[in-house]
Amino acid sequence: MAGTKDGASRGPRLAAGRARALGIATRGTTNPNRLRRMDLWIVRRLGPLLRRATDPLVIDLGYGHSPITAIELFDRLRACRSDVRVLGLEIDAARVTAAAPASRDGMAFAQGGFELAGRRPVLVRAANVLRQYPETAVPAAWSSMQRQLAAGGMIVDGTSDELGRRSSWVLLDHCGPISLTLSCRVDTINRPTDLADRLVKALIHRNVAGEGVHELLQAMDRAWDRHASLRDFGARQRWQAMARSLSADWPLLDDPLRPRPGELTVAWSAVAPRADRPMSG
Numbered sequence: 001m002a003g004t005k006d007g008a009s010r011g012p013r014l015a016a017g018r019a020r021a022l023g024i025a026t027r028g029t030t031n032p033n034r035l036r037r038m039d040l041w042i043v044r045r046l047g048p049l050l051r052r053a054t055d056p057l058v059i060d061l062g063y064g065h066s067p068i069t070a071i072e073l074f075d076r077l078r079a080c081r082s083d084v085r086v087l088g089l090e091i092d093a094a095r096v097t098a099a100a101p102a103s104r105d106g107m108a109f110a111q112g113g114f115e116l117a118g119r120r121p122v123l124v125r126a127a128n129v130l131r132q133y134p135e136t137a138v139p140a141a142w143s144s145m146q147r148q149l150a151a152g153g154m155i156v157d158g159t160s161d162e163l164g165r166r167s168s169w170v171l172l173d174h175c176g177p178i179s180l181t182l183s184c185r186v187d188t189i190n191r192p193t194d195l196a197d198r199l200v201k202a203l204i205h206r207n208v209a210g211e212g213v214h215e216l217l218q219a220m221d222r223a224w225d226r227h228a229s230l231r232d233f234g235a236r237q238r239w240q241a242m243a244r245s246l247s248a249d250w251p252l253l254d255d256p257l258r259p260r261p262g263e264l265t266v267a268w269s270a271v272a273p274r275a276d277r278p279m280s281g
């Protein structure tokens with residue numbers, strides 16, 4: 001693997017050339033700062049996890065045709081823990097070769113897929129990876145990553161638009177999903193349902209009547225409309241008022257007194273897909 005020590009000594013290793021990277025190569029589109037919102041949330045929410053980790057190994061799975069967002073993640077996490085190591089994994093070998101010159105102390109690149117190349121990371125970020133898979137591929141991809149987590153480790157599986165103005169992500173631990181976060185640059189949306197087309201793969205096909213995520217987005221729109229009078233004070237205040245009023249009926253995990261403009265995190269139990277409905281293939 002290109003770069004410096006990568007934590008491979010912890011946990012089983014799949015020998016290069018023999019192990020099969022799980023997944024399929026997909027479009028490599030990426031952009032500088034596309035994942036900024038997700039990264040800042042990771043720093044806030046998972047910084048303590050990273051700080052207490054015995055081995056601060058983080059995997060950025062599927063970094064795309066340029067390693068820029070992996071490097072940005074590394075820089076942001078280094079502010080939390082100076083000895084963090086970020087390993088960018090790509091299923092596409094040509095993208096690993098292309099990223100090699102960006103290797104540096106603590107930042108490396110290697111070929112791998114949902115099996116995480118046998119590493120045992122404390123944190124995995126998989127951004128805009130599952131988006132290009134069918135919904136039916138999600139459970140196996142999640143379990144494969146969950147099996148590899150270090151004790152107490154977490155996964156952030158997210159989707160965003162090209163510029164990172166609209167995004168969503170699921171936080172998972174080794175047992176299953178914990179929460180869904182919706183995040184946007186609030187002055188670029190007309191209504192909260194504008195976020196629907198950037199839902200994570202596990203939910204994007206579930207924005208239909210009877211599913212929790214659909215009810216949530218509808219409730220957000222209704223609360224947004226109720227607070228239309230705040231329009232003149234700006235979209236940020238309107239979003240905060242919306243979030244405060246939703247907290248009466250929804251298990252929101254944000255600070256109820258100071259919701260963050262353009263961000264809302266809800267317990268997964270409220271939005272989990274209904275098991276009695278078939279997944280889209």
Ligand SMILES: C[S@@+](CC[C@H](N)C(=O)[O-])C[C@H]1O[C@@H](n2cnc3c(N)ncnc32)[C@H](O)[C@@H]1O
Binds near residue numbers: 022025030035127128
């Ligand atoms: C759209 S790019 C995302 C780039 C970056 N993460 C971002 O969000 O801007 C998706 C990348 O994931 C890679 N990919 C797809 N499936 C993968 C898998 N199972 N393991 C590793 N990489 C994968 C693709 O080859 C592609 O380069």
